[in-house]
Amino acid sequence: MRHYWLYILLLFGPVLPLTAQVEENTDFLVVLSQLDLSHMDLMHGKVKKGREVYSKLKSHAQVTQARLIKLLERKGVDYRSYCVANVISISASSATIDELAALEEVRKIIPDYRFQVPDDQLEKIQSPAARNIEMVPWGLELIGADKVWELGFRGQNVVVGGHDTGVEWTHPALIQNYRGWNEGLVQHSYNWHDAIHAISPLHQDSIITDSTNPCGLSISSPCDDAASSHGTHTLGTIIGFDPVTDYAVGVAPEAKWIAVRNMERGYGSISSYLEGFEWFLAPTDSTGSNPDPDQAPHVINNSWACIEEEGCNPANFEILQTAVENLRKAGIVVVASAGNSGNQGCESISTPAAIYDAALTVGSVDSTDTLSSFSSRGPVSVDGSFRIKPDVVAPGRMVLSAIRDNQYGYLTGTSMAGPHVAGLVALIISANPNLSGDVDAIEQVIFNSAIKKNDPEACQEGDSTPGQNALYGFGRVDAYAAVMEAINFTTAIRESPDRRANFNVFPNPANEYVNVKSNILRKGSLRVYDLTGRIIVTENQFNEETILSTCLWPLGSYIVEIADQSGQPYRQLLQVIH
Structure with a gap:
């Protein structure tokens, strides 16, 4: 109860002295000034943009954070510095918070809230051969991914990022496409990062031991700790392919993948997502050192939500928003699932990262090619923008993909729709490498080629972009049409x-x-x-x-x-x- 009232004060007021309210170390985020990168829109080429954006963000963070870090180190305070958004996460006492609040470079100090992965439903099967299932999963067939493969484009030379509950990297549908795997040799540096360093208190575990989390903490190799296999499943939908059985469950079965675990058994925090975004901007070695923006992925999938009940609200939306915007400036496509609150009707897209203009937001359709009842609707009202979201829709109900223990299973939710679009981005870049790093062009290709759908619920009022509505966005993605458009886009x-x-x-x-x-x-x-x-x-x-x-x-x-x-x-x- 004491901390609850503390959070209210922080969220709805200025930076205040906290001596009377906090008696023990608490997790906070210290927010500083953000760098304007609008000029980066004129730069072309993913590698060049990535290097330039990272260099500028890192330099800005080093200058503006210097005095804070010196103070924190003098006091022996645990902290983590970020540049993808100019933020420092800390676990500190009230006295330290008071001291930081007095510094002119500090814009605000907010609690580091925790939140969870959507509750998607899992149905397991042993393997694609264990039962009579479609030779091409219905979602891949609906968007025409199999027709793109016939052209020879399967995601070659493209890297995707899985930002989720982790990955069972040795799954037969995933291991061959892991960027860290090379003919029996494995290298996790620059290919895997664990942003989970503590057990989430939201689980309310009565006893915490070394085995409380089945994967452990701060682990050096990929592992999925979600009972639903959420991270394994979403990544499988992007790139999954088993060369032994010649069976593909992924849209781009020859793309490479890297990944970050950002949730502890389904619960994440603002800082764990920020840490993941930071690593994707410039992946590091296994010690967290030697960041290299050249190793950044082309696209990041984000099948998660930060809900209001767990602390996310307009007062702290800006932190992850800044990170998403800076990743986009660096030439990285950030895909976000719209959410599973469709039963709330219009304006139910209400959580990060789906609400952000810089994110490519994806709703869900069923096998009948109609909007899934659970798929959240726009427009986005929670931040006062009333922007039209989603941007597009993709298959999201009963999606077959890889799950833990070398099995396959069906999951339902917009978490499954987003990976279809992340995979489509890989196909587009594979077909036309000149589009790599040009997020605006990639989105234009996807929007122009999507199959248009009407909005029977009339969710939006006022102006919207022609061809876009608050249920289907610009329409249901069409991989074949998108790739054909991409081939001709720059030529x-x-x-x-x-x-x-x-x-x-x-x-x-x-x-x-x-x-x-x-x-x-x-x-x-x-x-x-x-x-x-x-x-x-x-x-x-x-x-x-x-x-x-x-x-x-x-x-x-x-x-x-x-x-x-x-x-x-x-x-x-x-x-x-x-």
């Missing part, structure tokens, strides 16, 4: 408007060879570029027609260019599959 300006009248490229997609035949040129030159601009083929004496072997070309997209003797170029897009 359209480089292709000739009348290209098909000038020359033909066939077959397209190509497998072993491609025939290039001009309808107008008798003499000229030919070049083939990959999407980074690197020249793959040059023929300075192109005479009307040629056949090129594509057997050794990496699968992906290419620009075929022929030019007449004056240098006038004509271009077409070519896809190569194997």
Whole structure:
């Protein structure tokens, strides 16, 4: 009761002396000034953006946190410093809080609340072969992921981040795609981080021992401590593939994964999520040292919610909001599940990270391609923005994926819908690597290609983006249409408007060879570029027609260019599959 009243004072008032209210160490978050990174929108390239954003955030944190850290170290106070949002988490006494509150660089001090993973329902099966199930899980088929695989795009060269209850990394559908696994050799540095360092008091365990958490604390290798296998299941929906049985439960079965455990048996805290976001911005080695933004994932899946009953409210929304915005500036797509409060009707999307404009928020549809009854609706009113959410919807009911103990199982919830979209992001970048780091472009591709749905509940009032509503967002994602749009997204300006009248490229997609035949040129030159601009083929004496072997070309997209003797170029897009 004493701490409850303390929280009310902190949330609804300025930074106040706490000597009379706190008698023992309590967990708090000290919030400092945040860096304006709006200029980063003009920068292109994920690696370049990631390095620049991390460098600027780290420098800003070092300067603004210096005096606080010196004080904390002098007093022997446990703390953790963050730069993804300029925050320091501490466990401190009332006297220390009073001293920090007096510093001019401190904007506010708030409690480090704890919250939990959504209550999704699990039905176990032993393995895909143990019962008569669909050869392609219904959700993957509905969004057309299997059709994208036929084009040769399966998430290659893309890294996804699982931000959840942990992972059973040795599961046969996950181990081969773990970035830390290489032909029997394992390296957890830069590929796994545990943000759980203490048992959550919300469990109200009567006795706490070393085995209270089945995985332990601050662990050095991946483990999933959720009874529902939540983190294992969500990651499986993104990348799950068992090469022995040749069975895929994931949208992008050749993408690599890294992960953070941010919940202790389903309960998380603002600081545990912030620690996860910090690590994804610049993954570290197993000791937490030597951060490297080049190792950051392309997309992070967030199937969790911070609910009001557990302390999250507009007074502290800004901390995780800042983290999500800075990750986006660094070129990382942040996917968030909309929530399972659809029974509350309109305006039921009300929790971080789904409420944030910078997040790609995902609702759920059933196998009938209609909105799931549990899927939370927009608009977002809890923060006064009334922004239209979700952004899109994806399959979320009875989704088959990997679970603990090398099994498979069905789970239901928007937690299952979000991973479909995280996997789609991987397919898009695999098909067009030039989109890597361009979050705006990736979202535009997904929104433009989504199958539009009407809002029979008329949840929104006033202005909204054309084609978007507060039930389905821009629509149900269509992986095949999105990938086709992605292939042409950055190449359209480089292709000739009348290209098909000038020359033909066939077959397209190509497998072993491609025939290039001009309808107008008798003499000229030919070049083939990959999407980074690197020249793959040059023929300075192109005479009307040629056949090129594509057997050794990496699968992906290419620009075929022929030019007449004056240098006038004509271009077409070519896809190569194997």
